[in-house]
Amino acid sequence: MDFRIEDISEEEIDRRLSVVEPLTDSVRQLVDAVIRSEVSDERLTAAKDRIDEIVADLREQQRPGSFGTPYTKEFIGMPWGNAAVGARNAVAPPLHVRRSPGLAECEMELGAAYEGPGGCVHGGIAALLLDQLVGEAASTDGLPSFTGTLTVKYLRPTLLGALSARAEVTGREGRKTFVHATMSDADGVTVEADAIMICPKDFELPTGDALPPPADRRLDR
Numbered sequence: 001m002d003f004r005i006e007d008i009s010e011e012e013i014d015r016r017l018s019v020v021e022p023l024t025d026s027v028r029q030l031v032d033a034v035i036r037s038e039v040s041d042e043r044l045t046a047a048k049d050r051i052d053e054i055v056a057d058l059r060e061q062q063r064p065g066s067f068g069t070p071y072t073k074e075f076i077g078m079p080w081g082n083a084a085v086g087a088r089n090a091v092a093p094p095l096h097v098r099r100s101p102g103l104a105e106c107e108m109e110l111g112a113a114y115e116g117p118g119g120c121v122h123g124g125i126a127a128l129l130l131d132q133l134v135g136e137a138a139s140t141d142g143l144p145s146f147t148g149t150l151t152v153k154y155l156r157p158t159l160l161g162a163l164s165a166r167a168e169v170t171g172r173e174g175r176k177t178f179v180h181a182t183m184s185d186a187d188g189v190t191v192e193a194d195a196i197m198i199c200p201k202d203f204e205l206p207t208g209d210a211l212p213p214p215a216d217r218r219l220d221r
Contacts, residue, residue: 168181
């Protein structure tokens with residue numbers, strides 16, 4: 001897995017985000033516009049040609065493979081290619097997660113790009129976002145956790161639009177962390193999930209039952 005150290009300051013992180021986040025948001029708008037556009041075929045073809053020019057320009061200098069997950073020496077994470085929270089990834093809604101010990105919460109707006117059944121969120125998207133959130137909750141002690149199992153229960157269709165999600169640690173057993181998560185609309189819970197998260201053997205487990213303060217706020221960016 002691509003974990004690497006970048007010796008940069010918080011100011012440099014903010015500077016980079018100030019450039020890439022607006023660009024990524026414009027690409028999200030482009031995706032939505034392509035899905036819902038009803039302009040003529042000629043205008044669609046012309047748009048395709050302009051987009052191809054931009055793609056060629058951006059490919060003149062780029063990383064091989066994935067973006068990976070760089071960290072600073074202070075362990076500030078920058079998973080900007082992540083499919084759920086990535087600042088550089090137009091596929092991501094993105095989620096901006098709030099953390100407290102053993103808890104992760106967020107609000108999101110899911111539009112046309114996340115549709116499954118007509119007008120509803122694709123079930124796989126709901127699972128993806130809850131998978132991210134259970135990992136965030138399990139990692140608020142500063143230790144990484146990877147999904148061992150994720151059991152998702154769909155209670156009713158989740159309509160596109162404004163949603164919220166919540167994940168809470170319900171127990172720990174050695175390297176296993178048990179997490180319960182929900183996704184909700186204005187009328188209540190639409191999807192719930194239970195996960196078993198696993199801390200890699202390379203990391204030393206904390207002693208005691210109390211959870212330390214949550215991990216750095218930038219881990220969701």
